[in-house]
Amino acid sequence: MAKAKETTFFCKECGFESPKWSGQCPSCKEWNTMVEAPAAPKTKGVMRKGIAAGIVSGDAKPSTMAEVSAAEEERVRTDIGEFDRVLGGGIIKGSLVLVGGDPGIGKSTLLTQICKSLSDKGIEVLYISGEESLKQIKLRANRLGEFTPQMKLLCETDLNTIEEVIASEKPEVVVIDSIQTMYRQDVESAPGSASQVRECTNLLMQIAKGMGVTIFIVGHVTKEGVVAGPRMLEHMVDTVLYFEGESQGPYRILRGVKNRFGSTNEIGVFEMRSDGLREVKNPSEFMLLGRPEGASGSIVSCTLQGTRPILVEIQALITRSALSNPRRSATGLDYSRMYMLLAVLEKRLGFHLSECDAYINVVGGMKINETALDLAVIVAIASGYMDFVVDRQTMAIGEVGLAGEVRNVNMLEQRVKEAEKLGFNTCIVPKAGLKTLKNIKGIRIIGVENVKEAINTMKNALNESPNIV
């Protein structure tokens, strides 16, 4: 009897491999992500992983810390400041960078602009597309401006051919758009399958380290379908960037989620225009654009994205509910944190929020996952519930504990300075943080110990209603 062809099962999300199928991935716990694929070929004389990645020399001799030179890696600036910031100051020779994002969000546009900027400086770049024809690429490029001869294009999906082209053309920077369209002849499965995507990335890693070229890989985020997503590649590459935003809206955020050569969580903000992506140098300004005048349930706070303080508006709409189970909705905010803050107001200040629908919104599409914005959420809810207006020039920062106490947050000074820069005149901060703000002169600082104090301060500033006791 002929031996059955060997197959294994991969998780499309995280790349977990298993000899048998299961409905839920045992590793990342996602459902319906396991797909069948032929087992990876057992090639003879496989390079050891570390040698392939260029980090192991082959002779196994340990070094002392003192012997290791830690000179800063040389970086090439792309001169697109928002992009350089997320990379940690520029691109590093021989690094492999994954740029993930939803289809249509603007990944190809972003990378074409990066290529333009680099080739304008005389750096040889090669843009390889497996998705669009040369004509389509040209049509996009026409919107972005004139290109120099240092920018070369290639439409190809066979990675073995691509390797030969890179070896002969010797570009300094290569873009692969997208990894899901690439295939290797020696891997027996369709392009976009988990094993193709993984093996192709492996080969690209060898090319990047072996030839010292910087390679950007585009990866589409996919929820459905047979295409393997970029998440399973995260552990293989040096840097992972995600391009996010509402595809209907103009704003896009580039977020670093992994960086072997810099800090993560840095963000770059762009605006999609008819002539490509434009950098947004002052995100606080655009996050606050179009704030309502004299409306209750709105206050500004400051979030820290990487090292960058950004002002955001928090809105709360609190209405009497006709339902026995009132509606709760949180946009841009953690759901369970919202429930906790609602409970604090219910218990500590006696608000009857269990009779109300509550909608909380972080304006501008920013996703907040830090507790420093608790106080602003509390004030927005109180302002919405009691129908008082918070002064437009006032900002609130602080973490809120279960007893209703306002606790200190990290980097308070940077956050207050950002508000000062944008012309705010009052800042409500945790009392415990006052001593870190000695050098702030241009803005009035009010330290509060608990949420009741904070709310009363806000109410008294503009409204003549009595305090809550």
Ligand code: TYD
């Ligand atoms: P694209 O870079 O092709 O997205 P991706 O590679 O992530 O799939 O860009 C998609 C959208 O951007 C497309 O709907 C058109 C829009 N766009 C602009 O609004 N302005 C421009 O200058 C360009 C080039 C594209």
Ligand code: MG
């Ligand atoms: Mg594209």
